[in-house]
Amino acid sequence: MIRQHGVEGMVHRNEQGNESSRTPEESHKDFDDSANDLWSLYGKEAKSHDEARINTLKDDMDGVLIFAGLFSGVLTAFVVPKIQDLKVNPADQSVYYQNQSVQMLNQISQQLASLGSQVSTNFTPSQPYPTFHPSASDRRVDIIWLISLVCSLSAALLATLVQHWVRAYMRIFQQSSNPLKTARIRLFLFEGAERLPVVAEAVPGLIHVSLILFFWGLCDIIMHIDTAVSIATVVPIGVCAFLYLYCVITPIWNPQSPYRTPFSGFLWYLIRKLRRGPHYNRFRGKVVKPPSMEVRQEESAMKETDDRKKRDVRAVQWLVDNINGSNETQTFVLAIPGSFNQEWGREVWKGVVGDDQSTSTVDLQTQHQPGTAVYDLCRCERRRRMRGCVETAASLVCCTEVELGLFGEVGEVLSELGVKERTNDPLTIRSNPSFTVRWTCLSLVAIWKMVDGNRVQELARFALAGIARFQTDYGGPDTMALAAAQGIDDYLMKAWEPVLELHLAFEPWSQNRTESEIREILNEHDASILELERIAIEAVGVEDVDWRISLLQDTMDGATNELTRRLPGVFFNELKPVAPIMISEAFDISSVETTPVPPQLIFPGQQIQCLCTLGRRLRDIIEGQNNETHEETLRSLESLREIPVQLRRLNYLMKRQLYRLLDLRDGGGLGFTIELFFLALRQLSSTTSLSELKEVFYTGTFKVITSNWEKSKDSAGTQRILLDLLCDLVIRSRGVFSDFSYPPYVVEMLLDLVGKMVKGHGGSHLHINEIIDELTNDRMWNRMDSSLRDKALSAIGNAASS
Incomplete structure (x- = not known):
């Protein structure tokens, strides 16, 4: 198997002289020293692999040696006396002849006694000792036990040889300091020692055969001596034999069973070979042997099942x-x-x-x-x-x-x-x-x-009360707040119109104008300045709304550890202590790609004040007052071009913010969180990889967030947030969630949630009917996704009417 002397000779001959005796042509046909790192790594991995394999073999052989030594001693004690039964027993022969002597002396005494009489005597000569023939049982038992002893001693010898072979094999890693030589010698001998594990596996089989033969002979002997003793002995031996047979057969029909013997694999191979025989692989053109038990176990373990x-x-x-x-x-x-x-x-x-x-x-x-x-x-x-x-x-x-x-x-x-x-x-x-x-x-x-906490709910209620105070008409608190939010949105839209008109009046901004020319332009658009001044007077008190919303935002930051500010695609505005002059600063709204994303909580008073302050400062230019601020005022008007056109068209920002406040107060922040979810998805869409992983996480997150949706079912704010979100998806350029293709599975989950949220509320909440009217408006037909529109109407209409 492994020839140690040959290896040593080869190593010692080549170690010293090969490197120096190589010709240039030979050196080009081999690796140079630059490859030593590669072969050193090979040697390290090979040694680790071989040590694990060899240590297992050595441990197995140690156990075999211990058992074989003890068992051979016991077996020898039985075999040696039993061998005597194969030849004449001198003691029996001596007894026989002593009996013959007694009979002869008895006859002689009878003859002497009869000398004086006429009594006749019959003399019978002594018979020789009968020819010896050992019994069939003795021969059988001796044969069985001797074979058993041979198997046991052979197992001990093979175990000793295997240990010697593996020790000799492992010495290859110390024979050479050249990693390439070590690697080549190792692989050369490794391939020669492929059947070493098979030999090692056969060694325990010899021990098992020896033990079986010993029990067989023991039963044979006792059965001819005493029936009661034989029964007491044969029964436990039979139980052991049955258990051993069970261990041989069980792995054949149950691949998960660990109870196997050295004969299980052979029996499995024999059954498979007899049942099917070697079959021809038509793809590779060769005979394929039946798979081993290890292959079958691997296939059973890896088969996709429950x-x-x-x-x-x-x-x-x-x-x-x-x-x-x-x-x-x-x-x-x-x-x-x-x-x-x-x-x-x-x-x-x-x-x-x-x-x-x-x-x-x-x-x-x-x-x-x-x-x-x-x-x-x-x-x-x-x-x-x-x-x-x-x-x-x-x-x-x-x-x-x-x-x-x-x-x-x-x-x-x-x-x-x-x-x-x-x-x-x-x-x-x-x-x-x-x-x-x-x-x-x-x-x-x-x-x-x-966000579903008492403190956030209290501050949301406080902000709603501040918005309701901005409305002078009477009604319920929520109704007044809704009307006030609508009024604030109107002020913002009305303030934008004169500002845009004034901005266009100074086009092109690259032209240098004198003060008189600037005053002339402003005088021509005096109506726009008057409109801004009027709005400033009517919108008094909006600053209180900003303050209350700022308290809510601070509370949410504290409750979430400012986590909402870390989400991708989500933005928040800041309430500045002094109203900014630059319009672009007041409307500093970030965007995802080319789409502006309004902050979750806006400060309408700050925005209105910025636009209206511009009108007052332009009046100062006309009247020649506060000359030091004129240049800054014009820069603020010019900065209007930095605000995206889409942002100037956004409407109902305050109204949608009102629904967020109602959701935080009554709906546990479900709608607010779902808006964050869709905003984050929009930003995360910048990567096209991990589509399957994203689907799993998005679906799972949406299910977790909406798992307690029944708690928010009666919140008008939550319902309207979801309905507005759905309308944004259906109608192009309607809102911040428009003009973007969300994953279909997310849209389907939203449709299902909207259907459950509005179920049975068609008559009690007018905003549901408003959404239905908007989706059925023929004038907006060309801006709608017809397929999604039909699904939305089906979900909302069927649920609202039920």
Whole structure:
């Protein structure tokens, strides 16, 4: 098998002289020293592989040697006396002749006694000892036991040889310092020792044969001695024989059974060969042997079945229960997100957390208190490896619907990580889409939980009361607030018209004009300035609305640890202590690609004041007052061109903000969070990769956020947010969510949610009818997605009428 002396001779002959004796042509036909790193790595990996293989063989042979030594000693004690039964027993022969002597002496004494009488005696000569013939049982037992002894001793010899062979094989790694030589010698001998494991596997088989033969002979002997003793002995031997036979056969019909003997594989191969025989592979043109038991076990273990899924669940649960040490914990937590990339892994994790009872045999949430092993691991590692733990928590929460609260307070951690990783930066989204998607989805779930608080509800109610105070008519608080919001939107739209007219009056702005020319232009558009002055007078009190909204925004920032400001595609305005002069500063609204995105909470008083202050400053130019501000005023008017045209056309901003306030007050922030969800999706769409992963996380996040939708069902604000969102998707250029193709599965989920939210509210909430009228307006037909429009009308109309 492995010829140690030949190897040593080859190494010692080549080690010293080969390098120096190579010709230039020979050196070009081999690796040079630059390849040593490669072959050193090969040697390292080969040695690790061989050591594991060799150590297993040595351990097996150690056990064989111990058992074979003890058993051979016991067997020898039985065999040696039994061999004597194959020849004449001298003791029996001596007894026979002693008996013959006694008979002869008895006859002689009788003859002597009869000398004086006429009594005749019959003399019988002594018979020789009968010819010896050993019994068939003795021969049979001796043959069986001798074969058993030979098998046992042969097993011990083979075990010793195997240990010697493997030790000799492993010495190749110390014979040469040249990694290339070592690699080549190792592979040369490795391929020659391919059947060494087969020989080693046969050694225990000899021991088993020896033991079986010993029991056979033992039964044969006892059965001819005493019936009661034989029964007491044969019964336990028979039980052992039955169990051994069971271990031989069981792996053949049950590949999962670990109870196998050295004969199981041979019997399996024989059955397969006799049943089918070798078959011809027409694709490769060769005879294919029947697969081995190991191949069958591998196929059974990897076959896609429910049992395999249950085994995977139990494997993960076992790993969770047996994690020890901080390094193992970190590795485990950081490895979880990768197992969610495929549907199979997500289903397995559903079984692990106990939500899918059809595939789970372990229910963590009922077996453990809150803070089960998975959650505890994520919580304890959260701050040390925030990024990986966030991905893990997002996978569990969004894909398996694990309760977010089990991970503790995650808002602060998510916010810190959002600042560190710059999650609202488009560059981050494109460079690391997997993390950004997971972080965003988990943050949306966290925000949904955090905005549903008493403090946020109180401040939303306070802001609504401030808006209602801006309306002078009488009515219910919400009705007055709605009318006031509409009035504020009207003021903003009316203020935009004269400002745009004044801006156009100074075109082209590149032309240098004198003060008299500027006054002349302003005098020609005095009506526009008067309109701005009128609006400034009528809109007195809007600043109080800004202050109340600012309090709400501060409260939300505190409740969410400013997490809402870290979301991609979501923007917030700031209330400045002094009204800005520059229009572009007051309307500093970010955009996603070319679409402006208004902030979630706007400050209408600041915007109206900015536009109206421009009118007052232009009046100063006409009247020649405050000359030091004239240039700044004109720059502010000129900055109007920095505001996108689409933004100037946006209407009903305050009215839609009112619905957000109603949603935060009555609907638990469901509509507010869904708007954040759609805004984030729009920004995350900049990456086209991970489509399957994004679908899983988006779908799971939406389901988590809307899982408690019945709580918000009667909130008019929540309903109107969802209806406006749906109309934006249907009608082009209607709102911030228009002119963008959201994934169909997200739109379908929104349609389903809208249908459930408005079900039975058609007559009580007029805003539902307003949306239906807008979707059925023929004048807007050319701006609608007809297919989505039909689905929206079907969902809203059927639900509202039921």
